[in-house]
Amino acid sequence: MVYLTRKAEFAASHYYHNPDLTPEENQRIFGKCNNPNGHGHNYTLEVTVKGEVDPRSGFVVDLKQLKEVMNREVLDAMDHRFLNKEVPEFFTKIPTTENLAIAVWQRLASKLKSAHLHRVRVYETPDLFVDFYGEE
């Protein structure tokens, strides 16, 4: 079993707001992140797949294909977007880094043919990242 990780970067904006809460509660829980005009991050995405090395090619997965799937399913949808307004998952869910990692997993899991998705890691900043391993 070999694990392969591919990184990608994207920039997006978001804000945190739960319509079921009062303005005061939203402000208290989310603080500055509740600003409705949003704010942005340079996100780093790490996608880890696992599998056996194909004896013929020496590859676990075709990296080019993985990159294409990541570009198509994630970066094209999220890069330079306002997550709350432009990415359907976040019309109803708060675009926290936790929910972002889950959304990326859901977008990729069914699209990776030859490799098994092991982990999605999303860095919001170099000091803060979330790992999601699927439903455990």
Add this chain to the structure above:
Amino acid sequence: MKAHLTRRYLFSASHRLHNDDMSVDENQATYGKCNNPHGHGHNYMLEVTVSGQVDQSTGMICNLVDLDQCVEREVLSRYHLENLNTLQEFSKTVPTTENLCIEIFEILQRAFPYAHLDRVRLEETMMNSFEYAGGAEVPH
């Protein structure tokens, strides 16, 4: 008390991804630019993770000097500034970073007796990395 220790090393090498059993077109389709007949190079970043009980008198899992000497002797001196395709272990195996990662794990597992080898992680570029734990699952 058991602990895990990771040490980083750098080496540079060249390779060409090519399988003699495939046709010219199949090699090109499988490996793309990496099939360029003259090869190309990378600065590889190697991470070696070992684990063991922390020795009460030294406070260490193992002596880092021993680990450094072993990695230098067995891995870096073998691969640094070399063309991987010319080495015996890649005479029949394509030197993908998957296969290089497995090879380095097996070399160190044989050569380093002072702690348990957990994992070898190899970055081929800033964007790609590979991990091998002897066939075991890499723990979360």
